[in-house]
Amino acid sequence: MRRVGRFVLRGLAGAILLVLTLYAWGSIEARSDPRVRETVMALPGWPSGTPPLRVVLIADIHAGNATGSPERLARVVTQVNALEPDLVLIAGDLLPGHAPIAAPRVIEMLTPLAGLRARLGVIAVPGNHDHWVGIDAMRIALEDAGIRVLSNQAAMVGPLALAGIDDDYTRHARLGETLAAARKLRGAHLVLSHSPDIAPELPADFPLLLAGHTHCGQAYVPGWGSVQPVTHFGDRYRCGIIREAGRTVIVTGGIGTSGPPLRFNAPPDLWVVTLKGA
Secondary structure (H helix, E strand, O other), rough: OOHHHHHHHHHHHHHHHHHHHHHHHHHHHHHHHOEEEEEEEEEEOOOOOOOOOEEEEEOOOOOOOOOOOOHHHHHHHHHHHOOOOEEEOOOOOOOOOOOOOOHHHHHHHHHHHHHOOOOEEEEEEEOHHHHHHOOHHHHHHHOOOOEOOOEEEEEEEEEEEEEOOOOOOOOOOOOOHHHHHHHHHOOOEEEEEOOOHHHOOOOOOOOEEEEEHHHHHOOOOOEEEEEEOOOOOOOOOOEEEEEEOOOOEEEEEOOOOOOOOEEEEOOOEEEEEEEEEE
């Protein structure tokens, strides 16, 4: 019996050690500085003689939660500015959680983003958490920070006709009308949206989508997949560059976390996308 008891105790101690090790690993990965991933994309319709454009894509900031502290956001802002972007695009989920948060607190949480610097400015689209937590307060906070919010709207940004699609996950996306508005503008077509699930609906004249939402799975098991995929297509748009049917989708793994403040095999990242003529 003593031998059996020692075996049980050793097993229990081993299980506790494993849990603590996994938690430490996940916590460190979730709070690490975003990895910088880079690519170059040629866009049809690029204005003749226009030099390449350096775009930084970030998403899923979830400011104010365990991985979105003001100190960490300030580091991310410094990291982004050091990349000397022409344009910064934020693909939604700037806010954390599911319950509404008072407007003054929302403004306080997003204050560090006012430090972002780019020649053509900073543009954001809403994500699902933004709608759940405080979309109106988020708009005010971002406008105060000098960040433009596009919600099913199109805008001329340098050589780009940018279509900013609202969140598909919460059924706020108005794809057809937004693309129609973008077609009326001069420039190369680019789509920014929180969820990549709109990709199969994009027509051929909108060949590039920048998105977030997935957290790259947040917890990913090689050979099995994401523990809890958050799109309608499973891991089809988990993260990275996805090329299909004549279109390219770039999905950032994002900066923050939702739910447990942990990441496994899904480190935070941001993208530097250099856009140029074909």
